[in-house]
């Protein structure tokens with residue numbers, strides 16, 4: 480039995496795509512009339528392709544996760560929505576997400592259809608690949624990341640050194656308001672750059688700043704209305720002009736940079752002493768050069784390095800940027816973290832990972848930031864590679880599956896008042912740290928984020944060291960400080976803000 484029949488919410492309520500999308504775009508005046516007419520023509524073609532008109536009106540692009548939550552209240556923890564022409568099976572709540580991703584990890588490990596990622600990566604790399612290609616390159620990336628110190632003391636020292644540079648930059652603001660976006664991106668990116676490219680870049684390096692800008696734009700665009708329309712109607716939009724194409728220009732700029740780095744590495748490689756991820760991959764290519772079907776080839780090197788560069792920068796830096804905004808909004812919480820830092824670490828040395836176990840309040844705050852912001856609310860799409868019975872349904876092979884991470888992170892059974900920012904969600908009554916198996920911002924199972932260890936180390940050290948050295952103050956009235964995401968699609972984008980950093 481196909482999942483469609485039993486799990487579909489009623490499609491009859493949805494208005495035709497053409498009317499709704501075109502009226503919406505016309506009202507927002509984002510396209511010229513000529514482009515709109517082209518789009519109308521394209522949508523007419525798409526309607527022929529689509530089996531259904533889709534649940535576009537029920538699924539509001541402004542907050543996809545919230546809309547899916549409403550649908551789950553009506554249709555239960557497993558249901559189907561049609562985003563554009565594709566049916567998507569939604570898994571909502573801890574129990575079904577865990578059952579699929581962890582208990583049945585092998586069956587639910589494959590990456591589902593994601594038009595932006597599929598077009599950018601062409602099935603290569605780590606994030607959007609599948610089968611043996613994915614398994615081999617992911618394993619290789621994980622072991623190389625470990626060899627270069629992820630989860631070990633050496634990477635901790637690298638992060639601490641990088642934070643020194645960040646503190647210098649913050650000091651230069653001399654108590655005046657600043658937007659922390661690029662500083663944080665540079666600091667976080669430099670850590671993954673050391674692992675992948677073997678070097679760090681100056682915060683004033685124009686090329687580096689422009690790459691940070693490319694990444695920031697990608698995250699914004701992916702979660703914009705255009706990005707989401709592209710996810711639903713790529714078959715049509717691929718043939719049309721419009722802002723959705725800009726995202727691929729940004730990707731191209733990043734790929735060109737990575738290709739350039741790879742060329743330089745090829746020229747200077749000493750196989751007996753690989754310095755970074757690229758060197759190790761080049762060695763592996765050499766090792767497998769006699770295998771005609773090897774997955775270790777130039778295009779896969781560029782795409783994997785590109786995946787690590789993007790995934791290792793934007794996610795962690797956005798988390799810290801959102802975290803600082805929350806600490807501005809809740810000055811009492813900021814104060815309590817500072818008290819704990821002063822008590823456990825003091826001011827004469829830098830915080831280190833070993834301090835974490837002695838700092839349950841700070842640890843709880845860091846967890847609560849990740850829980851509250853739910854940075855990647857829908858995870859990335861998964862799929863099943865054969866017809867799969869799941870609870871009382873059969874999910875047909877190839878169906879896109881969204882395991883809704885935000886439904887786990889905001890589950891009121893585990894976190895009372897889940898929409899409240901409250902570090903108490905991760906504290907026992909006696910003030911010790913409370914672990915929760917609902918803490919899944921990095922997803923779970925076979926596709927779990929391979930950068931989890933690195934990201935958690937970075938977030939803790941960045942927040943603890945910044946607060947050890949500065950008190951953060953908002954530049955507008957606390958009441959007006961908005962903490963709701965400006966865009967919420969596959970990622971939650973925090974609002975732009977400025978802050979003042981007062982040296983302590």
Ligand code: HEM
Pocket residue numbers: 590605606607617671786787790791792794795798854855858859860920921922923925926927928929930931933934
């Ligand atoms: C706060 C920071 C981060 C968050 C919240 C995060 C979250 C995620 C999530 C939700 C996924 C999708 C998992 C799934 O498909 O079910 C993912 C995948 C991935 N992440 Fe992260 N991530 C973070 C940092 C990093 C870092 C620092 C790196 C690089 C070292 C990284 C590299 C990757 C890669 C390569 C994948 C694809 C894994 C695969 O498909 O097998 N991430 N991440």
